[in-house]
Amino acid sequence: MITVSYSKNNEIISLIEVTGHALFAPKGQDIVCSAVSSIMIGGLNNLKRAVEYKIVIEEGHVLLDTFKKNDEHDSIVLETMLIQLMTIEDSYKNYIKIKRI
Numbered sequence: 001m002i003t004v005s006y007s008k009n010n011e012i013i014s015l016i017e018v019t020g021h022a023l024f025a026p027k028g029q030d031i032v033c034s035a036v037s038s039i040m041i042g043g044l045n046n047l048k049r050a051v052e053y054k055i056v057i058e059e060g061h062v063l064l065d066t067f068k069k070n071d072e073h074d075s076i077v078l079e080t081m082l083i084q085l086m087t088i089e090d091s092y093k094n095y096i097k098i099k100r101i
Contacts, residue, residue, distance in 0.1 A: 002021065002096040002097070003096075003099070007101050014066045014070075016078065016081065017064070048071065
């Protein structure tokens with residue numbers, strides 16, 4: 001199962017962490033893992049201030065910690081990423097869980 005944890009500071013996302021594997025299908029055919037990976041990597045690639053954040057990308061683990069106040073662009077990107085992940089959770093509840101920490 002994929003677990004997505006996120007935190008908000010004054011209702012602005014300050015942390016997103018994704019861990020695990022969906023195990024929806026065999027490796028290379030898992031549409032849930034593929035979708036989550038695409039959202040995370042695409043979103044990270046769109047951040048303007050990425051060098052100012054702690055970003056970790058490993059097998060089965062992605063962490064984004066902002067430390068500082070996000071600018072408007074990056075806040076929109078992070079909200080979009082979270083909404084996309086929640087959309088996947090709506091359809092694949094047995095394979096991805098999202099929790100606010």
